[in-house]
Amino acid sequence: STSVAVTGLVRRYGRHTALDHVSLGLTKGVTGLLGPNGAGKTTLLRILATAMSPDQGSIDLLGIDPLTARGRLEARRALGYLPQHPGFHPGFTAFEFIDYVGILRRITDRRQRHDEARRVLAAVGLSDVRGKKIKALSGGMRQRVALAAAIVGDPQFLILDEPTVGLDPKQRLRFRELIAELGEGRVVLLSTHQTEDVGALCQHVVVLAGGTVRFDGSPADLSAHA
Numbered sequence: 001s002t003s004v005a006v007t008g009l010v011r012r013y014g015r016h017t018a019l020d021h022v023s024l025g026l027t028k029g030v031t032g033l034l035g036p037n038g039a040g041k042t043t044l045l046r047i048l049a050t051a052m053s054p055d056q057g058s059i060d061l062l063g064i065d066p067l068t069a070r071g072r073l074e075a076r077r078a079l080g081y082l083p084q085h086p087g088f089h090p091g092f093t094a095f096e097f098i099d100y101v102g103i104l105r106r107i108t109d110r111r112q113r114h115d116e117a118r119r120v121l122a123a124v125g126l127s128d129v130r131g132k133k134i135k136a137l138s139g140g141m142r143q144r145v146a147l148a149a150a151i152v153g154d155p156q157f158l159i160l161d162e163p164t165v166g167l168d169p170k171q172r173l174r175f176r177e178l179i180a181e182l183g184e185g186r187v188v189l190l191s192t193h194q195t196e197d198v199g200a201l202c203q204h205v206v207v208l209a210g211g212t213v214r215f216d217g218s219p220a221d222l223s224a225h226a
């Protein structure tokens with residue numbers, strides 16, 4: 001199955017309901033997730049990335065149920081997650097970091113893992129700096145390292161939390177191209193504040209506000225709706 005569906009997701013933090021019966025379906029291509037601060041976007045992405053559990057609801061992630069212990073491990077191999085504040089060991093080189101991600105993703109064969117590290121670093125345009133320490137890279141390059149980390153093992157579902165934040169316009173354009181390429185044949189969910197991102201690369205848009213889905217449709221319908 002190459003689709004992801006969530007049904008009736010509820011997540012509370014104490015008495016605050018961050019997600020209030022959220023249902024949506026994602027197919028191949030790039031879906032933009034929009035909404036004001038506090039809408040519940042990061043909570044939804046964390047749940048999909050299996051970094052957090054919902055209080056209620058069900059998820060079909062490429063045919064996997066990530067809310068079971070066994071399904072969670074399977075889901076982690078099937079998805080890639082670029083969190084809002086990616087953490088990496090700044091003393092690692094880009095190559096060493098991506099190799100380490102390959103170990104975490106259980107690519108046990110060393111040669112295969114190194115080939116994969118070279119492949120993903122080339123895919124994000126970092127071949128030339130793979131031997132440089134991450135702390136010596138620019139913000140845009142670091143963000144590309146984080147994207148490379150998310151695509152190790154070629155996951156078919158990519159969860160990208162504000163990947164273009166803090167990038168200059170030129171880097172943002174480059175990032176959009178990368179994400180558009182990744183959306184060909186994969187399910188990509190992209191949370192963003194940049195409305196230009198949506199027009200430029202999304203086939204589908206979901207707007208969250210106050211923990212509920214306020215819009216679910218095409219970018220053209222969203223413009224008409226606004």
Ligand code: ADP
Pocket residue numbers: 013016017018035036037038039040041042043044
């Ligand atoms: P968004 O990513 O759209 O800004 P979040 O999912 O981060 O939204 O947050 C949704 C709501 O849940 C917000 O009101 C936020 O303050 C609250 N929230 C998020 N994380 C926590 C937490 N760990 N504890 C308490 N409240 C939280």
Ligand code: ADP
Pocket residue numbers: 093095096110111112114115130131132
């Ligand atoms: P393999 O066992 O897959 O041949 P190697 O460790 O011999 O892997 O490395 C192959 C290539 O991968 C090197 O020539 C280099 O370009 C790149 N590489 C390996 N380790 C690093 C590293 N720490 N930093 C940057 N590039 C590396």
